Amino acid sequence: MKTVELDCVGLFCPMPLVRIKRTMDGLDEGDCLKVVASDPAFEADIKAWTQRFGHTLIELDVAQQVTALLRKVA
């Protein structure tokens, strides 16, 4: 089990999703991914993205930037 951090600050849709998908593909089941992004669409996007793949959204912190902590499921 490891936690990988991904910086998507300054990137706009769909680039954060492209990067998250790529990074997540390289992780094993149970690993976590922490993403920080500044795109205003990211909060809604990350919810939809995790729901679609069935990963767990452990934490979602919306301040000036959005920070999401995901756990990979299968």
Added chain:
Amino acid sequence: MKQTSTDNAQSASDASCDMQSLLAQLRQCEQSVADLKDMTDEDHMTIVVFSGDMDKVLAALFLATGAASMGCEVSMYYTFWGLSALRKKAVYRNKNLWHRMLAWMLPCGVGKLKTSKMHFGGIGPKLFNHLMKKQNVPDLKQMLELAVELDVKMTACSTAMNIMGIGSDELIDGLQIGGVASYMQRASQSRVNLFI
């Protein structure tokens, strides 16, 4: 006493009858589920890129790469003006006058596309690219490469190529040449179908 045993026999036969009808219903249900599965759309997306405008092709590529990152299998069909986005060079040999004229007039590749609004004789696309670069947004060429990298299937429409006199040697590598049948095959399995 005799009466009771007849009752028992009767209820046993009722039970087996019930069981048989239940099994029949179950089989029917299973068949219906299998039929429904066959009819359900796959998680595919198809985009027809008809426009050769820079902004529209860019929007199509944003959608395609985003959908691919959501796990969708994406196919893009380039037709008519959209073919300009896939051109890598202009070929004039062995073409009639009209086709030579088209080869000269059509934008050659994503870098030469015009904006649908505010083109201002070429200033529009330059301004767009400047703003995109400033905002860290990939340009059209990078988006096209990214789409290919994400396994977005690119198909060029053979009829439009024929009408406009564009040969496959003029288009970027890794494309498929297809017609309505290949589009329909994919589109009919797609939940999302766009025409841009």
